[in-house]
Amino acid sequence: MESCQPIALNRYLRTVLSQQEILVRYLQQQIQMYGQEMYVVPAELIVKADVRQEIPQSVEADVMPILSKASTWQSTTSLEALQQEIHTCMECPLGFTRNSFVFGSGNPHADIMVIGEAPGADEDEQGLPFVGRAGQLLTKILEAIELRRDEVYICNILKCRPPNNRKPLAMETDQCEPYLWKQIELVKPKLILALGLTAANTLLKNKESMTNLRGKIHDYQGIRTLVTYHPAALLRNPEWKKLAWEDVKFLRTLYDAS
Numbered sequence: 532m533e534s535c536q537p538i539a540l541n542r543y544l545r546t547v548l549s550q551q552e553i554l555v556r557y558l559q560q561q562i563q564m565y566g567q568e569m570y571v572v573p574a575e576l577i578v579k580a581d582v583r584q585e586i587p588q589s590v591e592a593d594v595m596p597i598l599s600k601a602s603t604w605q606s607t608t609s610l611e612a613l614q615q616e617i618h619t620c621m622e623c624p625l626g627f628t629r630n631s632f633v634f635g636s637g638n639p640h641a642d643i644m645v646i647g648e649a650p651g652a653d654e655d656e657q658g659l660p661f662v663g664r665a666g667q668l669l670t671k672i673l674e675a676i677e678l679r680r681d682e683v684y685i686c687n688i689l690k691c692r693p694p695n696n697r698k699p700l701a702m703e704t705d706q707c708e709p710y711l712w713k714q715i716e717l718v719k720p721k722l723i724l725a726l727g728l729t730a731a732n733t734l735l736k737n738k739e740s741m742t743n744l745r746g747k748i749h750d751y752q753g754i755r756t757l758v759t760y761h762p763a764a765l766l767r768n769p770e771w772k773k774l775a776w777e778d779v780k781f782l783r784t785l786y787d788a789s
């Protein structure tokens with residue numbers, strides 16, 4: 532129990548969060564791990580306490596709504612209910628820097644789920660996934676295989692934009708990916724298309740190159756998953772469009788056969 536610290540937060544969190552935000556985050560984690568009870572060190576004097584009685588009066592109004600939501604999103608039975616439960620999420624620091632929570636859009640019972648890495652500036656502005664130039668290209672790519680945007684379900688691994696579009700940190704994806712699992716559970720797609728190497732490596736838990744990942748059927752959460760270039764990468768490197776076209780034709784073939 533010596534290794535169990537009252538608040539074991541990394542240096543990054545300490546630099547970006549206020550004491551009150553740290554308290555909220557810590558209590559959320561405790562609730563998720565242990566339910567409504569928490570153990571307080573020192574180890575030789577473990578005190579079983581009801582966290583609802585331990586929260587200072589001054590922060591209770593801010594903390595309690597978040598705590599009460601922490602354990603309910605897992606049991607939602609629709610995308611609308613899930614979005615409603617998690618759209619105020621502050622589980623990672625991106626919750627403090629986002630303009631909009633970007634949940635996902637499209638057919639809630641789609642056979643194909645398209646998953647990117649994280650919202651960009653346009654998405655953060657509008658609260659919708661893939662709405663900028665890259666999103667317009669994604670729409671054209673889907674139309675090229677005779678799929679409308681509203682026939683598929685489109686979302687990202689992260690629901691909030693990383694500052695300056697930097698790559699998601701491991702602790703951010705660790706916190707946010709369970710929401711994606713829940714979305715997949717609710718949509719029940721037959722196929723997933725992962726857009727971009729970062730999304731693919733994050734979903735598939737590997738460090739393979741795009742060359743190695745393309746053209747193969749992978750497994751993510753029990754769903755057949757293909758990998759192709761992110762539309763933003765295609766805008767920067769138009770010569771890759773031919774390869775992406777091969778990938779989506781493969782997706783269409785699997786879709787038609789499913």
Ligand code: SF4
Nearest residue numbers: 620623626690691707
């Ligand atoms: S990125 Fe995900 S875990 Fe982090 S605050 Fe946003 S919704 Fe919550």
